[in-house]
Amino acid sequence: MIRVQPEIFDTGQEIKRLTADRTDIGAVVSFTGLVRDFNDGSDVTSLTLEHYPGMTERELEKIEKEANSRWDLQASLVVHRFGTMALGEPIVLVITASAHREQAFEAASFLMDWLKTKAPFWKQEENASGARDWVKERKSDIEAAKRWKG
Amino acid sequence: MIRVQPEIFDTGQEIKRLTADRTDIGAVVSFTGLVRDFNDGSDVTSLTLEHYPGMTERELEKIEKEANSRWDLQASLVVHRFGTMALGEPIVLVITASAHREQAFEAASFLMDWLKTKAPFWKQEENASGARDWVKERKSDIEAAKRWKG
Amino acid sequence: MRILYFAWLKTKLGITEETVACSAEIYDVDSLVAWIKTRGPQFQEAFIDMDVVRIAVNQEYVVTNVPLKNGDEVAFFPPVTGG
Amino acid sequence: MRILYFAWLKTKLGITEETVACSAEIYDVDSLVAWIKTRGPQFQEAFIDMDVVRIAVNQEYVVTNVPLKNGDEVAFFPPVTGG
Numbered sequence: 001m002i003r004v005q006p007e008i009f010d011t012g013q014e015i016k017r018l019t020a021d022r023t024d025i026g027a028v029v030s031f032t033g034l035v036r037d038f039n040d041g042s043d044v045t046s047l048t049l050e051h052y053p054g055m056t057e058r059e060l061e062k063i064e065k066e067a068n069s070r071w072d073l074q075a076s077l078v079v080h081r082f083g084t085m086a087l088g089e090p091i092v093l094v095i096t097a098s099a100h101r102e103q104a105f106e107a108a109s110f111l112m113d114w115l116k117t118k119a120p121f122w123k124q125e126e127n128a129s130g131a132r133d134w135v136k137e138r139k140s141d142i143e144a145a146k147r148w149k150g
Numbered sequence: 151m152i153r154v155q156p157e158i159f160d161t162g163q164e165i166k167r168l169t170a171d172r173t174d175i176g177a178v179v180s181f182t183g184l185v186r187d188f189n190d191g192s193d194v195t196s197l198t199l200e201h202y203p204g205m206t207e208r209e210l211e212k213i214e215k216e217a218n219s220r221w222d223l224q225a226s227l228v229v230h231r232f233g234t235m236a237l238g239e240p241i242v243l244v245i246t247a248s249a250h251r252e253q254a255f256e257a258a259s260f261l262m263d264w265l266k267t268k269a270p271f272w273k274q275e276e277n278a279s280g281a282r283d284w285v286k287e288r289k290s291d292i293e294a295a296k297r298w299k300g
Numbered sequence: 301m302r303i304l305y306f307a308w309l310k311t312k313l314g315i316t317e318e319t320v321a322c323s324a325e326i327y328d329v330d331s332l333v334a335w336i337k338t339r340g341p342q343f344q345e346a347f348i349d350m351d352v353v354r355i356a357v358n359q360e361y362v363v364t365n366v367p368l369k370n371g372d373e374v375a376f377f378p379p380v381t382g383g
Numbered sequence: 384m385r386i387l388y389f390a391w392l393k394t395k396l397g398i399t400e401e402t403v404a405c406s407a408e409i410y411d412v413d414s415l416v417a418w419i420k421t422r423g424p425q426f427q428e429a430f431i432d433m434d435v436v437r438i439a440v441n442q443e444y445v446v447t448n449v450p451l452k453n454g455d456e457v458a459f460f461p462p463v464t465g466g
Contacts, residue, residue, distance in 0.1 A: 012162010015182070023237040026186040029179065029258075032165070033383055036176040036249065049382060050307055052375060055359035080382060087173040092383050099186065102294065105259045108179075112251055112383060120356070120375075121382025122307035134308045137379035144252065183466055199465060200390055202458060205442035230465060242466050262466060270439070270458075271465025272390035284391045287462035 001076070002060040004051065006083035011093055018075050018095055025074050027101040029108040033092040035085050039135065044125045048084045048132075049091065052120035056080070063114045066150070071107040073098050078111060080121065110148050117145040151226070152210040154201065156233035161243055168225050168245055175224050177251040179258040183242040185235050189285065194275045198282075199232045199241065202270035206230070213264045216300070221257040223248050228261060230271065260298050267295040301370055303332075306377035309353065312346045322370050329355060330365045332374065352378055384453055386415075389460035392436065395429045405453050412438060413448045415457065435461055 001018075011032045019025055035047045060078050067076060075097040085091060094111045098104040123135035151168075161182045169175055185197045210228050217226060225247040235241060244261045248254040273285035303318050310316055320326060326335050337344050347353060355362050356375040368374065386401050393399055403409060409418050420427050430436060438445050439458040451457065 010162065011165055011178075011180075012160065015161055015180075019184070019238075021238070023185075023187040025184055025238075028161075028182040028184065030161075030165075030182075031251065031255070032178040032180075033251070034169070034175055034178065035173075037173040038249075051382070052304070052306055052356070052359075052377065055356055055375065058359050088169075088171070088175075099188075101181065101183070101259075101262055102290075105181070105255065105262075109251075109255045112255075116383040117380065118361075119382050120306070120377060120380050122378060123381045124307075134311075134378070135381040137381055140252075141383075201465070202387070202389055202439070202442075202460065205439055205458065208442050266466040267463065268444075269465050270389070270460060270463050272461060273464045274390075284394075284461065285464040287464055291466075 002057065002064055002078045002080075004053075004056050004060065004080050004082065006081060008081070008085075008089060009079050009093055011090065014077060014079065014093060015095055018077050019097055022074065022097070024099065025097045026099045027104040028095065028097045029101075029104040031092075031094040031108050031112055032090050033112075035087050035089050035091060037087055039125060042125065042133070043128050044087070045128055046084055046086055046126045047091070048124045048126070049082045050122045050124065051080075051082045055120050059119045060115065063111060063118060066114070067096070067107045067111050070110065071096075071098065071103045072100070073103065073107055076107065076111070078115065080115070080119065082121065113141070113144045113148060116141045152207060152214055152228045152230075154203075154206050154210070154230050154232065156231060158231070158235075158239060159229050159243060161240065164227060164229065164243060165245055168227050169247055172224065172247075174249065175247045176249045177254040178245065178247045179251075179254040181242075181244040181258050181262055182240050183262075185237050185239050185241060187237055189275060192275065192283070193278050194237070195278055196234055196236055196276045197241070198234045198274045198276070200272045200274065201230075201232045205270050209269045210265065213261060213268060216264070217246070217257045217261050220260065221246075221248065221253045222250070223253065223257055226257065226261070228265065230265070230269065232271065263291070263294045263298060266291045301332075301368055302373045304373065304375040306375065308378055309346055309376050312342055314342075322368060326368070328365050328367045329357065329362060329374070332368060347376075354379060384415075384451060385456045387456065387458040387460075389458065391461055392429055392459050395425055397425075405451060409451070411448050411450045412440065412445060412457070415451060430459075437462060
């Protein structure tokens with residue numbers, strides 16, 4: 001399942017909803033990305049995420065499908081926000097559930113790495129002086145995504 | 151932080167408590183282990199965990215300390231239950247928070263792998279016919295722990 | 301064709317979206333980009349380094365030149381930075 | 384010394400905990416195990432394959448023979464299966 005929304009989400013509630021009444025799940029991994037006050041050394045006060053409606057959903061669906069083809073998952077969820085968000089707020093959530101922990105860990109890590117380099121979102125940071133800057137692509141994200149090939 | 155308790159826990163609440171009022175955390179990974187109905191092919195109806203009070207806490211503290219020395223974590227939590235638990239209930243929780251996602255992912259995976267082979271807990275499964283069996287050590291857990299050396 | 305711009309490309313050009321008709325001059329991605337660059341210095345500048353411009357046709361990434369037709373949706377944007 | 388047994392070792396021996404005094408016969412881990420095995424067939428059987436018995440002295444794993452003294456806590460248990 002994937003969701004793209006401006007609204008804040010609650011990681012705990014999403015985990016509960018995804019795993020409710022299931023007795024076949026042994027391992028649940030969640031990843032939550034949060035707005036933090038420093039990015040590459042500059043003092044961030046808020047973050048605005050732009051995205052490409054339509055293509056975003058298609059890309060996230062493709063990435064989730066790929067994760068489910070590579071690992072044996074019993075459930076998976078990707079939620080990504082857009083719009084303006086404050087420090088400490090969640091931006092992105094990935095949940096993977098499997099019978100075995102390695103599967104859940106690897107799939108969650110893969111989902112984040114591919115999402116970071118494929119899903120059409122762009123971050124704009126606002127700093128203390130009111131300046132807004134488009135965040136630059138990170139080499140480490142490109143390297144991380146390469147681990148998974150394909 | 152580590153906790154050993156018979157009481158059920160709520161992953162969402164634990165994540166909230168650990169990350170509340172923090173704006174320096176960029177990535178939070180949680181792992182929740184649940185009681186599932188099949189283990190190695192046998193039909194499980196409930197699970198009882200015995201542990202070694204005192205040594206359990208010491209081992210978990212050592213493992214958490216090791217994770218914090220290997221990765222740059224802003225917060226970490228390990229909760230492990232003992233006693234009898236029903237299908238679908240959580241057994242173990244690991245949360246790692248970091249500025250960067252790879253750090254949080256790797257540390258959480260490490261914590262689970264070392265905990266699985268070092269923390270003195272023993273599972274006894276009860277199946278549909280009422281028989282109770284001590285769970286056997288898994289080769290895959292030993293192999294997983296070896297990845298991290300030390 | 302519907303042409304979309306995102307992030308700094310949008311900011312730089314001051315355009316979110318526009319409609320361009322296919323013609324003898326504009327018939328594939330390369331010729332579309334060549335035409336866009338003729339429209340003024342800010343267009344020239346935005347498309348000077350195609351290594352930092354990603355292209356999607358009908359919401360799918362393209363990395364080679366592909367033919368375009370009226371009705372297609374073409375998007376230009378920087379490398380993504382979500383997550 | 385306080386001797387503790389866990390999981391199937393406890394079930395098999397029917398003992399959770401006992402107190403054993405150090406002596407000329409019992410002075411290190413190996414001699415303690417040797418003495419325990421003399422106490423009956425179920426003891427002999429439980430300790431026949433030391434590959435599946437883990438040992439902790441004062442709540443720390445030991446993998447080699449170490450000396451013991453009165454006041455020590457020695458625990459015998461199977462490979463762990465938590466998590």
